Amino acid sequence: MKVAGSAVTVEVRPGDNLAIHAALAIAMPGDVIVVDGKGDMTCALLGEIMATQAKVSGIAGIVIDAAVRDSHELANGDYPIFSAGLNPCGPTKSVAGRVNHPISAGGAAVNPGDLVVGDADGVVVIPRADVPRIVELAQKKLDAETARIAEIHQGGLRRGGLDKDLRAVGMLAEGEAL
DSSP states (O other), rough: OEEEEEEEEEEHHHHHHHHHHHHHHHTTTEEEEEEEEEEEEEEEOOOOHHHHHHHHHHHOOOEEEEEEEOHHOOOHHHSSSEEEEEEEOOBSSSOOOOOSSSSEEETTTTTTOOOEEEEEHHHHEOGGGGGGHHHHHHHHHHHHHEEEHHHHHOOOSTTTTTTHHHHHSSSSOOOOOO
């Protein structure tokens, strides 16, 4: 499960998903809906029906700091949803929220248009202005890791600079080696 796209932000009151429906109506293909659900686990704010609507609309995925339901269908489907938990109880649709305003989800600040990237390891939010720099740094990291894996397959089982790093933290004395 992977997702990447521009953030459409949503803030809801605990237990109500009306603003998520508004976001589903305005999000463009490739967007990622990010919901500040206040970490509420008392009821699910979306499930299979809303996920299906988002998928068919071309929305890249949903990140929600709250509970979802229909876990079997969501977990076994191919649509990326990242949630804080599960609850079978449904929400109300009667409390105003906000769409495309700055939010906080899972402790991360998210602004409309920020880049949202997620996979099985978690979700990161990259401020729009930082995207070119972060993409460049990420590519360097990926290149270095790819090279290291190739080195390991060719017999280079010891990480370069290990003895130096161990000395720096006091695990080896000067002149000692593993």
